[in-house]
């Protein structure tokens with residue numbers, strides 16, 4: 001009997017001490033020196049004992065984890081344990097209504113997030129591992145930016161994420177009161193919010209509950225049934241991951257409790273450290289307050305005086321300019337970054353102006369600064385409203401717009417710097433280095449998914465209007481990224497008759513464009529097709545130096561296709577090293593996109609699924625009645641000829657626009673018509 005009791009007590013004592021060390025913890029604030037928590041990225045414990053994951057600076061990541069891994073599974077039968085956690089957080093955004101980006105409660109096999117990305121990836125994943133089952137990542141995101149790429153429901157939601165940033169289930173932030181009334185909750189209100197996350201290993205249900213007060217609502221905000229056993233590994237780290245993007249917030253955790261196989265201790269908002277908010281009104285505070293206020297008023301007056309002088313001298317910032325979404329840089333900052341727009345920093349001449357390389361300080365970032373001169377005042381305003389919507393477009397295959405600046409008639413657009421420059425530099429003339437087929441194919445797939453996002457991923461359809469190899473930029477890893485998107489349309493807003501408008505580039509212009517003057521997703525597809533052929537053949541769509549039968553790339557490729565000698569068109573520089581199936585597919589798609597009839601061309605969505613091998617291309621192309629072929633292509637040039645001629649009679653605005661764009665391509669239109677005429 002005695003020995004039984006000793007045995008019993010030993011067991012009980014042992015299990016309690018183990019669990020209190022490893023399976024359970026409660027932190028009412030983080031300033032107790034005994035608290036051992038690991039911090040990485042910009043995460044820190046502030047002097048009030050608050051865990052601060054990020055602060056209000058763009059593109060940061062902050063992580064904080066319980067330092068040792070926890071046993072998350074029964075090692076005998078491999079079933080994930082039940083667990084529960086409770087934490088209090090505060091999100092303080094830089095601008096009251098715009099969050100950036102959010103944070104997540106994270107259960108992960110490692111606490112090394114060096115290869116993760118900030119912004120929409122919340123510091124947990126990157127563009128290559130997102131969605132991969134081998135991540136073994138479970139997270140509950142508290143997301144304050146709506147990312148269309150990941151199908152976010154709004155910019156204030158909670159979601160259960162498994163191995164991916166696409167939530168398995170999400171809900172707009174809210175909480176239930178006892179009478180089951182649902183109340184909206186603003187995650188980025190700057191006020192503390194309590195969150196409970198619970199997993200029951202018997203029912204396999206994950207419950208997420210929110211509340212602005214210390215009492216836990218009876219009803220969870222969202223429940224998701226899923227057995228976590230295949231996701232979770234035997235030992236895992238628990239903690240938090242947060243990131244900022246173009247817009248930034250401070251993400252704070254005030255207190256945190258966790259328990260395996262049981263209910264985590266509840267937290268009381270009243271006994272947690274609080275953020276320094278508005279001062280309490282006692283006598284002392286009032287006196288110090290009024291002294292401070294006087295000093296402040298005096299300083300403000302002096303400051304305002306200088307500011308007014310400065311604005312008068314330099315540039316007037318109008319109210320509406322402050323409302324534009326992406327970051328507004330100061331002119332001085334950009335001038336400094338580009339060393340006064342020195343010629344030595346010039347990266348090139350885009351369709352819309354000069355592009356300079358710049359280095360921003362603090363944080364030190366390399367950027368590309370595009371300088372556009374614009375004279376019409378009205379135009380500038382519309383231009384900027386477009387920029388705010390372009391700034392919201394985010395995709396791994398787009399060159400991200402980071403911000404902008406206006407000074408008088410000059411508009412400066414700040415983009416991510418792309419170290420490898422544009423694709424055309426790798427393809428034509430004497431390329432600086434030759435891309436192998438694998439790299440080319442990856443670039444093609446990247447550009448396709450970037451264009452699909454522009455066409456379908458955003459609130460409104462965004463047409464590129466000038467897809468071509470020189471508008472595809474390559475990042476450090478040679479991923480293709482679409483640049484200059486949205487700008488062609490912007491330029492229509494201005495009304496400066498002296499500016500030559502390039503509404504596309506000869507050789508990439510869909511045949512219907514000169515006739516209708518209206519760009520569509522199909523005309524972008526046409527240009528994408530021309531680009532596909534360029535990448536495979538290493539040739540421009542119209543090669544002036546070539547003989548007449550090789551002048552127009554599509555015709556030349558089609559001739560070889562018909563004659564069964566298709567591999568003759570493949571870039572010689574590849575030395576015959578390529579995947580024949582992929583090359584044939586890309587050429588086929590290039591020809592399909594080059595069809596004369598817009599409706600006969602595939603959509604970007606279809607192109608992406610062909611390229612990703614999700615769908616088979618029908619053999620319609622190989623049959624003579626397929627609507628392509630020499631006659632179809634010739635028809636294209638007939639249209640071209642026709643509209644070129646008729647534009648001198650019809651004085652509609654669209655023709656005027658097109659007329660100018662042709663005029664700007666120097667002598668090529670006439671040269672083209674003449675030589676192709678001779679050739680036939």
Ligand SMILES: *[C@@H]1O[C@H](CO)[C@@H](O)[C@H](O)[C@H]1NC(C)=O
Pocket residue numbers: 036037067068
């Ligand atoms: C904190 O925990 C880690 C992992 O358990 C351990 O290696 C480290 O020595 C601890 N540090 C302190 C100060 O206790």
Ligand SMILES: *[C@@H]1O[C@H](CO)[C@@H](O)[C@H](O)[C@H]1NC(C)=O
Pocket residue numbers: 074075076077
């Ligand atoms: C693990 O599972 C086995 C088999 O179902 C069971 O006997 C054992 O008690 C479990 N261990 C724990 C720690 O739950």
Ligand SMILES: *[C@@H]1O[C@H](CO)[C@@H](O)[C@H](O)[C@H]1NC(C)=O
Pocket residue numbers: 074077079
């Ligand atoms: C594993 O063991 C736990 C008890 O520890 C039990 O609840 C669970 O059903 C078991 N799972 C399997 C697959 O046997």
Ligand SMILES: *[C@@H]1O[C@H](CO)[C@@H](O)[C@H](O)[C@H]1NC(C)=O
Pocket residue numbers: 115116125126127128129
């Ligand atoms: C993404 O993260 C994985 C590790 O999770 C890493 O192996 C890979 O190299 C990363 N990819 C990039 C592009 O950084």
Ligand SMILES: *[C@@H]1O[C@H](CO)[C@@H](O)[C@H](O)[C@H]1NC(C)=O
Pocket residue numbers: 128132133134
């Ligand atoms: C998932 O990740 C593993 C290991 O990092 C890698 O081998 C595999 O190719 C990845 N799968 C996909 C579909 O990216």
Ligand SMILES: *[C@@H]1O[C@H](CO)[C@@H](O)[C@H](O)[C@H]1NC(C)=O
Pocket residue numbers: 162164166167168
């Ligand atoms: C949900 O989670 C599973 C993991 O088991 C994953 O394979 C699946 O793609 C996810 N579904 C969605 C819609 O994200």
